Amino acid sequence: xxxxxxxxxxxxxxxxxxxxxxxxxxxxxxxxxxxxxxxxxxxxxxxxxxxxxxxxxxxxxxxxxxxxxxxxxxxxxxxxxxxxxxxxxxxxxxxxxxxxxxxxxxxxxxxxxxxxxxx
Numbered sequence: 001x002x003x004x005x006x007x008x009x010x011x012x013x014x015x016x017x018x019x020x021x022x023x024x025x026x027x028x029x030x031x032x033x034x035x036x037x038x039x040x041x042x043x044x045x046x047x048x049x050x051x052x053x054x055x056x057x058x059x060x061x062x063x064x065x066x067x068x069x070x071x072x073x074x075x076x077x078x079x080x081x082x083x084x085x086x087x088x089x090x091x092x093x094x095x096x097x098x099x100x101x102x103x104x105x106x107x108x109x110x111x112x113x114x115x116x117x118x119x
Contacts, residue, residue, distance in 0.1 A: 004029065010036065080109035080118030088118065 003023040005012055008030040020026045052059060063069050080088050088109075095108050111118045 003027070076107065076109055079111045081111055081115045
């Protein structure tokens with residue numbers, strides 16, 4: 001089957017890889033390229049589910065207290081500008097692997113949004 005998808009917003013980027021498994025060819029029409037973080041979805045471990053269920057009220061309060069609802073632990077005490085580019089990259093990769101996506105960005109450096117070199 002031939003399929004055409006118009007748009008690459010959040011729905012389009014979720015739809016296209018799955019449609020491509022069944023259709024050939026798939027045509028994608030987009031006005032502007034967009035960037036989205038990979039979802040990083042995986043099955044949850046039983047221990048993770050139990051921890052959330054057991055501590056739900058506490059976790060909810062932490063999310064409500066956080067300025068952006070992410071339950072973040074806050075940025076690293078070390079400014080990115082105080083590291084060389086290799087150290088910054090290693091730290092960013094570590095946080096990406098640890099927290100994935102937006103969490104990793106929020107929790108990397110206190111100067112992430114104020115220093116062009118760090119950003």
